[in-house]
Amino acid sequence: MTxxxxxxxxxxxxxxxxxxxxxxxxxxxxxxxxxRLLRQRASVQHCxxxxxxxxxxxxxxxxxxxxxxxxxxxxxxxxxxxxxxMPPNANRQPVELPKVTAVPSLQKVVAVNEVNNExxxxxxxxxxxxxxxxxxxxxxDSKNQAWTHHSLTHFVANVFILIWFMxxxxxxxxxxxxxxxxxxxxxxxxxxxxxDQSNIVAQVCRVLNIKxxxxxxxxxxxAGPMMTGIVRPQIILPTRIVAILxxxxxxxxxxxxxxxxxxxxxxxxxxxxxxxALYWLNPLVRILNRQLxxxxxxxxxxxxxxxxxxxxxSKTLFxxxxxxxxxxxxxxxxxxxxxxxxxxxxxxxxxxxxxxxxIRMQPNYAAAIVVSVFVLSIVIAGSSIxxxxxxTDPIATEKKESNERKVxxxxxxxxxxxxxxxxxxxxxxxxxxxxxxxxATGKVTxxxxxxxxxxxxxxxxxxxxxxxxxxxxxxxxxxxxKTRLIKIDITKxxxxxxxxxxxxxxxxxxxxxxxxxxxxxxxxxGAKAGIWLMDSDGTNRRRLGGYGVPKWSPxxxxxxxxxxxxxxxxxxxxxxxxxxxxxxxxxxxIFSIPNWAGDGQTIVALLSTKNGHGIALIDVSQPxxxxxxxxxxxxxxxxxxxxxxxxxSPTTDRCVFVGKTKAGMALYSVQPGSFDxxxxxxxxxxxxxxKIASLTFSPDGRYVLFCSDRNAQAAPKVPIKLNNKNxxxxxxxxxxxxxxxxxxxxxxxxxxxxxxxxxxxxxEQK
Numbered sequence: 001m002t003x004x005x006x007x008x009x010x011x012x013x014x015x016x017x018x019x020x021x022x023x024x025x026x027x028x029x030x031x032x033x034x035x036r037l038l039r040q041r042a043s044v045q046h047c048x049x050x051x052x053x054x055x056x057x058x059x060x061x062x063x064x065x066x067x068x069x070x071x072x073x074x075x076x077x078x079x080x081x082x083x084x085x086m087p088p089n090a091n092r093q094p095v096e097l098p099k100v101t102a103v104p105s106l107q108k109v110v111a112v113n114e115v116n117n118e119x120x121x122x123x124x125x126x127x128x129x130x131x132x133x134x135x136x137x138x139x140x141d142s143k144n145q146a147w148t149h150h151s152l153t154h155f156v157a158n159v160f161i162l163i164w165f166m167x168x169x170x171x172x173x174x175x176x177x178x179x180x181x182x183x184x185x186x187x188x189x190x191x192x193x194x195x196d197q198s199n200i201v202a203q204v205c206r207v208l209n210i211k212x213x214x215x216x217x218x219x220x221x222x223a224g225p226m227m228t229g230i231v232r233p234q235i236i237l238p239t240r241i242v243a244i245l246x247x248x249x250x251x252x253x254x255x256x257x258x259x260x261x262x263x264x265x266x267x268x269x270x271x272x273x274x275x276x277a278l279y280w281l282n283p284l285v286r287i288l289n290r291q292l293x294x295x296x297x298x299x300x301x302x303x304x305x306x307x308x309x310x311x312x313x314s315k316t317l318f319x320x321x322x323x324x325x326x327x328x329x330x331x332x333x334x335x336x337x338x339x340x341x342x343x344x345x346x347x348x349x350x351x352x353x354x355x356x357x358x359i360r361m362q363p364n365y366a367a368a369i370v371v372s373v374f375v376l377s378i379v380i381a382g383s384s385i386x387x388x389x390x391x392t393d394p395i396a397t398e399k400k401e402s403n404e405r406k407v408x409x410x411x412x413x414x415x416x417x418x419x420x421x422x423x424x425x426x427x428x429x430x431x432x433x434x435x436x437x438x439x440a441t442g443k444v445t446x447x448x449x450x451x452x453x454x455x456x457x458x459x460x461x462x463x464x465x466x467x468x469x470x471x472x473x474x475x476x477x478x479x480x481x482k483t484r485l486i487k488i489d490i491t492k493x494x495x496x497x498x499x500x501x502x503x504x505x506x507x508x509x510x511x512x513x514x515x516x517x518x519x520x521x522x523x524x525x526g527a528k529a530g531i532w533l534m535d536s537d538g539t540n541r542r543r544l545g546g547y548g549v550p551k552w553s554p555x556x557x558x559x560x561x562x563x564x565x566x567x568x569x570x571x572x573x574x575x576x577x578x579x580x581x582x583x584x585x586x587x588x589x590i591f592s593i594p595n596w597a598g599d600g601q602t603i604v605a606l607l608s609t610k611n612g613h614g615i616a617l618i619d620v621s622q623p624x625x626x627x628x629x630x631x632x633x634x635x636x637x638x639x640x641x642x643x644x645x646x647x648x649s650p651t652t653d654r655c656v657f658v659g660k661t662k663a664g665m666a667l668y669s670v671q672p673g674s675f676d677x678x679x680x681x682x683x684x685x686x687x688x689x690x691k692i693a694s695l696t697f698s699p700d701g702r703y704v705l706f707c708s709d710r711n712a713q714a715a716p717k718v719p720i721k722l723n724n725k726n727x728x729x730x731x732x733x734x735x736x737x738x739x740x741x742x743x744x745x746x747x748x749x750x751x752x753x754x755x756x757x758x759x760x761x762x763x764e765q766k
Contacts, residue, residue: 013157013161014156014157014160014161016060016063016064016067017160017161017164019063019067020059020060020063021279021281021282023059023063023380023381023383024056024059024279024282024284024285025282025284026380027052027055027056027059027376027377027380028052028056028282028284028285028287028288029284030052030376031048031049031051031052031055031288031373032284032287032288032291034048035048035049035291035295040354040355040356041356041358042295042298042299042302042356042358043295043299043358043359043360043361044361044365044369045291045295046292046295046296046299047361047366047369047370048369048373049288049291049292049295050268050292051369051370051372051373051374052288052373053271053272053275053288053292054370054373054374055373055374055376055377055380056275056278056279056285057275057278058374058377058378058381059377059380059381060278062377062378062381062382063381066381066382164280164281167280167281168277168278168280171276171277171280172277175273175274175277175332178332178333179332182228182229182332182333185219185221185222185236186217186219186228186229186234186236188219188221189217189218189219189234189236190217190218190219190239191215191216191217191218192216192217192218192237192242194242194250196247197216199247200247200250200251200254201213201216201254203251204251204254204255204258207255207306207307208255208258208259208262208303210258210262213235213254213258214227214229214232214233214234214235214261215234215235216234216235216237216254217234217235217236217237218236218237218238218239218242219236219237219238219239220238220239220240222236222237222238223238223324224238224320224324224335224336224337225237225238225253225256225257225320225335225336226257226333226334226335226336227257227258227260227261227265227266227333227334227335228266228332228333228334229266229332230266230267230270230332233261233266235254235257235258235261237253238324240323241320241323241324244323248308248312248316249316249319249320252304252308252312252313252316253316253320253336255303255304255307255308256300256301256303256304256336257334257335257336258303259299259300259303259304259359260296260300260334262303263296263299263300265296265300265334266332266333266334268292268296269332269333269334270332272289272292272293273332275289276289290340293338293340293341294338294340294341296334297336297338297341297346298349299359301313301346301350302357302358302359303359305350305355305357306357306359310350310351310355311351313350314347314350314351317336317343317346317347317350318343318347320336320337321337321343324337404651404700406466406467407465407466407467407699407700408467408700408702409467410466410467410468410490411463411467411698411699411700411702411703412702413490413492414467414468414470414490414495415436415438415445415703417490417493417494417495418436418445418446418447418495419445430456430457430477430478431450431456431457431709432456432457432458432459432691432693432707432708432709433446433447433448433449433458433707433708433709433710434446434447434448434449434458434461434470434472434705434706434707435447435705435706435707435708435710436698436703436704436705436706437667437681437682437703437704437706438702438703439652439654439656439669439681439701439702439703439704440702442681442682442683444682445703447461447470447488447705448470448472448474448486448488448497451474451486451497451499452474452484452486452497452499453476454476454477455474455475455476455484455486456474456475456476456477457474457475457476457477457478458472458473458474458475458707459472459473459474459475459504459505459693459694459707460472460473460504460505460506460507460549460694461694461696461705461706461707462506462507462508462696462705463508463696463697463698463699463705464508464512464699465508465510465511465512465554465699466512466699467490467698467699467700468489468490468512469487469488469489469490469508469512469536470487470488470490470705471485471486471487471488471506471507471508471515472485472486472506472705472707473485473486473503473504473505473506473517474486475504480504480520481520483502483503483504483520484499484500484501484502484503485499485500485501485502485503485504485506485515485517485538486498486499486500487500487536487538498538499538500515500534500537500538501534501538501541502519502524503517503518503519503532504517504518504519504520505517505518505549505550507550507551507552507559508536508552509552509556510552510553510554510555510556511556512536513535513536514533514534514535514536515533515534515535515536515538516531516532516533516544516550516552516559517531517532517534517550518530518531518532518547518548518549518550519531519532519543527543528543529547530543530544530545530546530547531543531544531545531546531547531548531550531559531561531573532544533575544559544573544575544578545573545578545580546559546561546571546573546580547561547563548561548562548563548564548569548571549561549562549564549593550573551593551594551595551596552596553596553600554596554598554599554600555599555600556575557574557575557576557600558572558573558574558575558600559572559573559575560572560573560594560595560596560603561573561580562590562593562594566591567589567590567591567608568590568591568592568593568594569582570582570583570590570594570605571583571623572620572623581623581624582623582624583618583620583623583624583626584623584624584625584626585607585618585626585627585628586625588607588608588628589607589608590605590606590607591605591606591607591608591613592605592606592643592644592645592646593605593645594618595646595647595648595696597617597648597650598648598649598650598651599650601619601620601621602617602618602619602620602629603617603618603620604616604617604618604632604646604647604648604655605618605646606643606644606646607628612634612635612636613634613635613643614631614632614633614634614635615631615632615633615635615643615646615655615657615670616628616629616630616631616632617629617630617632617648617672630672632646632648632655632670632672633655633670633677633678637677638677639659639677639678640661641659641660641661641668641678642659642660642661643657643658643659643660644657644658644660644693645657645658645692645693645694645695645706646695647695647696647697647704649697649701650701651700651701652701652702653671653672654669654670654671654701655669655670655671655672656668656669656681656695656697656704657670657678657695658692658693658695658706659678659680661688663688664687664688664689664690665688665689665690665691665692666680666681666682666688666689666692667680667681667682667692667695667704667706668680668681669681681704689708689709689710690709691708691709692706692707692708693706693707693708694706694707
């Protein structure tokens with residue numbers, strides 16, 4: 001229950017309640033002022049007040065909708081600020097990882113290796129520095145900045161919402177109790193039996209032009225005549241007055257009660273009760289209900305006055321007032337008396353010669369009033385008080401930071417588990433392996449090498465938003481018709497891989513429950529090429545449409561589809577409807593596979609600009625009129641590189657891309673607003689890769705998954721012996737690349753010097 005309460009209660013909920021109270025007050029004041037001007041026209045007044053009642057029901061709904069859309073013309077600070085302020089990264093402590101029990105891993109499934117300063121690939125099982133010893137600006141744990149649950153703002157929100165909720169429950173309980181009492185009264189009531197009853201009923205039916213009347217019963221438990229019942233209405237009369245009322249007095253009473261029934265006033269009364277329960281904190285709503293009840297009684301009195309002299313009807317009311325007390329009516333019932341309207345004032349109004357006895361409005365006038373109040377309610381709901389920019393809900397902030405810590409912990413656990421289950425790298429002629437690089441330290445981890453059989457060419461990696469799964473495609477060499485979808489599940493103590501079937505370019509949905517992927521033609525018999533969807537376990541495959549590389553938007557509503565042409569044709573595909581919208585940027589073209597940049601409205605891509613090419617953030621909220629929001633780096637600015645695969649993490653405010661030169665490829669990083677040129681993530685001493693492709697950030701922004709052929713460049717070393725009897729003791733055993741089996745030296749003056757630098761071996765003869 002505590003978790004449920006914390007989900008509901010917060011500053012946002014408090015602001016919503018205050019908004020609704022303020023907005024309802026404005027609407028009620030305007031309605032009461034207008035009703036006062038229409039004092040002599042009860043039917044118009046009644047229509048206006050009922051429309052205001054419906055507006056009070058609409059306002060909370062409209063306020064929630066407008067708040068979700070960010071609409072509001074008034075913005076005032078409401079949330080308190082932290083007691084202390086600190087820089088964004090000040091005093092952040094690294095996340096402590098739980099100790100994980102190592103279990104045997106599948107052969108050739110996942111492996112972890114790190115590149116040392118000399119360019120060799122060594123298993124991290126022989127040297128694994130403590131991952132929690134890292135202190136860097138990318139560590140995302142911000143618990144020192146989290147606001148406490150016991151902040152003053154949250155305490156006020158809790159108390160206010162609790163008081164309102166208790167009042168709501170008590171009021172609703174009162175309504176339920178009244179309904180139960182009415183059912184009991186009806187069950188115990190006796191039918192009305194009078195000698196001239198049929199004559200009285202016939203007169204009422206003739207006056208009101210109706211065929212019959214509902215049952216008329218007597219009960220000693222009611223203090224006055226009333227009409228009640230939603231499904232089966234009945235008229236209830238007090239037992240003690242039935243025998244002493246004259247025929248005309250009884251007819252007048254029945255005319256009044258039947259007027260309530262013809263107008264369906266019992267439904268209006270129930271609506272009034274529910275609105276009063278919702279707005280019990282607002283006293284003006286009670287005033288509106290009293291005015292509405294008075295207008296209703298005036299209209300029913302007009303029904304009687306249409307056939308009865310005002311003096312005669314006034315005498316009937318006066319005599320009833322002498323015989324009966326006037327207690328408050330039970331819920332869902334309407335009676336001849338209104339406790340908030342003095343009988344003297346009512347009789348005075350009945351005898352007023354200026355009284356307008358209209359009983360109903362023309363439909364077009366009534367529609368005009370309803371529409372006017374509806375429009376006014378929309379305007380009022382759109383004028384809301386909100387948190388000032390920079391103010392946040394402490395509970396929402398803590399929940400968000402808690403989720404971030406969970407994701408970070410999952411990512412760190414994944415890296416640690418992979419490092420504790422190393423596998424021997426394989427070397428193939430056509431090979432791309434999957435790696436993860438720590439953006440802060442440059443440490444590289446081999447994630448997947450040859451997941452199944454001869455699937456050696458890995459591409460299109462994707463990390464789930466929860467940090468517990470890694471998805472990619474794998475191909476035997478470059479036989480693209482045989483590409484498979486592979487998933488790595490990170491459990492608490494191990495890693496597991498599974499083959500999800502044919503496909504390529506996979507991407508997780510934000511909730512991790514679905515996977516979008518590209519299916520080429522001829523991969524599956526009878527399956528049409530295009531973008532497909534399936535559940536995360538590989539089942540329930542269905543075609544969505546479009547063709548290209550899919551990227552799921554963070555809000556889960558759209559897929560970013562990129563063609564394989566250059567410049568690229570990029571579209572947005574609505575997951576629900578299948579509708580596609582082409583992204584068009586005036587005077588610009590896209591020359592890379594774009595990626596989402598944190599929200600469902602911004603992407604990062606390599607653009608052609610007036611001054612050349614550059615990495616840019618692009619607003620695609622209106623695809624046909626997409627706009628460049630920010631240039632992250634212009635190619636050639638203090639660094640001569642060609643760019644591919646740019647990605648951006650709003651969590652760390654960092655862009656990572658592949659930088660290409662004639663010598664090879666490497667990973668580079670650049671931050672918006674920085675005056676420094678892009679920096680290489682790894683040490684320059686490590687050399688360059690021949691191929692790097694398909695970058696993606698981990699959900700916490702700490703790691704980047706990438707595909708590289710560096711395994712094929714640095715073959716594992718095997719020990720060999722020199723066939724020289726006079727060999728020095730210090731070179732009795734050396735390591736050479738696996739392709740070299742033996743070396744036969746004929747002179748003792750010859751020595752071998754192996755310079756281990758990625759892909760380079762040099763032998764120098766003295």
